[in-house]
Amino acid sequence: MSLINDLALKLSDAAYEGHTFDCLPIRGEVEVLQVQVSELDALPIYVTATETQILCISYLFRKGELLESRLAELNESLLEMSLPMPLSAFAIVDDFYVIYGALSPLSILENVLKELVTLARNANDCFQAFEEYLK
Amino acid sequence: MSSIIEKLLTALRGGVREMGEAVMDADGVRAIEREIEIAKGHIEDAKRSLTDVMVHKLEADATTKSLRLDIAKREAEALTALNQNDEALALQAAEQIARLETSVHEQLTISQRYNEQIQRLKSNIQKAEKLIADNERDLAVVQTTDKVQKATLQIADNAAAHNANLGSARETLERIKRSQQMTDYQIEAGEELQAERNEDPLAKRLEAAGLTGDSRSARDILERLKAKKP
Numbered sequence: 001m002s003l004i005n006d007l008a009l010k011l012s013d014a015a016y017e018g019h020t021f022d023c024l025p026i027r028g029e030v031e032v033l034q035v036q037v038s039e040l041d042a043l044p045i046y047v048t049a050t051e052t053q054i055l056c057i058s059y060l061f062r063k064g065e066l067l068e069s070r071l072a073e074l075n076e077s078l079l080e081m082s083l084p085m086p087l088s089a090f091a092i093v094d095d096f097y098v099i100y101g102a103l104s105p106l107s108i109l110e111n112v113l114k115e116l117v118t119l120a121r122n123a124n125d126c127f128q129a130f131e132e133y134l135k
Numbered sequence: 136m137s138s139i140i141e142k143l144l145t146a147l148r149g150g151v152r153e154m155g156e157a158v159m160d161a162d163g164v165r166a167i168e169r170e171i172e173i174a175k176g177h178i179e180d181a182k183r184s185l186t187d188v189m190v191h192k193l194e195a196d197a198t199t200k201s202l203r204l205d206i207a208k209r210e211a212e213a214l215t216a217l218n219q220n221d222e223a224l225a226l227q228a229a230e231q232i233a234r235l236e237t238s239v240h241e242q243l244t245i246s247q248r249y250n251e252q253i254q255r256l257k258s259n260i261q262k263a264e265k266l267i268a269d270n271e272r273d274l275a276v277v278q279t280t281d282k283v284q285k286a287t288l289q290i291a292d293n294a295a296a297h298n299a300n301l302g303s304a305r306e307t308l309e310r311i312k313r314s315q316q317m318t319d320y321q322i323e324a325g326e327e328l329q330a331e332r333n334e335d336p337l338a339k340r341l342e343a344a345g346l347t348g349d350s351r352s353a354r355d356i357l358e359r360l361k362a363k364k365p
Contacts, residue, residue, distance in 0.1 A: 026286075026289055026290055026293045027289075027293075028285075028286075028289035028292075028293075029285055029289070030282055030285045030286045030289060032286045032289055032290060034290070034293075039314065039318065040314075041310075041314060042307055042310035042311040042313075042314045043307060043310075043311075046286065046290050048282055048283065048286045050275065050278050050279050050282055051275065051278070052271075052275040052279070053275075053279070055279070055283065057283070057286075059287075059290070059301050059302035060302060060304075060307075061302050061303075061304040061307070062302045062303070062304075065302075065303070065304045065305075093283055093284065093287050094284060094287055094288075095302075096287065096301070096302045097302075098302075124311060127304075127307060127308075127311060128311065131308070134304045
C-alpha cells in the first residue's frame with residue numbers, strides 16, 4: 001500500500017493533543033491527501049510523499065492578494081519568522097505563499113500527528129498575524 | 136558543473152514554470168537513475184570481492200600464526216639438542232627454522248597484498264556510495280520540485296471543482312472566523328454550565344435557611360460540649 005493511503009487509514013483513527021483528523025484523498029497524477037485538523041480546519045493541510053520526504057503544505061494566500069507596496073516587508077518578516085516557528089517554514093510554490101513542514105518517510109505516526117497539529121496551528125496563527133498585508 | 140540548486144535558481148529567475156523539467160528532462164532523470172543503478176552494481180561486486188579477499192587474508196594470517204608456532208617448537212628442539220651437545224640435530228632443526236621463516240615471510244607478503252586490496256575495495260565502495268548519494272539528492276530535488284508543482288495544480292483544480300478558491304485569503308478569513316466563533320460558543324456554553332453548577336439552586340436555598348451541613352453539625356457539637364460542661 002502507498003504511504004499516502006496507509007497514512008489516510010491511520011489518521012482517520014488517530015487523535016493527538018485533543019485533535020482528530022479528517023482525510024480526503026485528492027485524485028490525480030500525484031498522490032495528495034487533504035487533512036483537516038479538528039478545531040484548526042480553516043486551512044487544510046495537503047500531504048504528498050516522495051522517496052526522500054513527506055511534505056505537509058498549507059496554502060496561505062496568492063501573491064496577487066497581497067499589498068504590493070508591502071511585499072518586500074512581508075517577505076522579510078516571513079524569513080525572520082521561519083526559524084523561531086516550531087517545525088514549520090514558509091515557501092512560495094507557483095503563485096502561492098505556503099507554510100510547510102517536511103518529515104522523513106521513516107517517521108513514526110506520532111511524529112506525523114505532531115507535525116500536522118503544529119502546522120495547522122502555525123498556519124492559523126500566521127494567517128491572522130499577517131492579515132494586515134492583504135489587499 | 137553547476138549544482139542542481141543553482142540550476143533551479145536560474146530556471147526560477149528565467150520565469151520558467153515547469154522547474155523540475157527545466158533543470159532535468161525525463162532523459163536526464165533516466166540517465167541519473169541508470170548511473171545510480173550501475174554504481175549500486177559496482178558496490179555489490181566490490182562487497183563480494185571484499186568478502187573473498189578478507190577470507191584469503193584471514194587464511195594467510197592463520198598460516199603465519201601456525202608457522203610461528205612451528206618455529207618456536209623447532210627453536211626449543213634446537214636448544215635442547217645444543218644442551219645435549221647434539222650439534223647435528225640442532226643443525227637439522229635450524230634448517231627447518233630457516234625454511235619456516237621463508238614461508239612466514241611469503242605469507243606476510245601475501246597478507247600485505249590482500250590488505251592493500253581490501254583498502255582499495257573499501258575506498259571504491261565509499262566513492263560509489265558518495266556518487267549514489269549525490270545523484271539521489273539531485274534526483275530528490277528535481278522530483279520534489281516536480282511533484283509539489285503537480286500536486287499544487289491538482290489541489291487548485293480540486294478546490295475549484297468544489298467552488299472554493301485555493302489560497303483565497305478572503306475565504307480563509309471567513310473560515311477562521313467561523314471556526315473561532317464555534318470555539319467561542321463552546322467556551323461560553325462551558326462557562327454557563329460551570330456557572331450553573333456553582334449556583335446550585337438547592338444548595339443556595341439550604342444555605343439561606345441555615346441548613347448547610349457543615350456549619351450545622353459544628354454548631355451541634357459545640358452545643359453538646361457546652362451541655363457536658365459541669
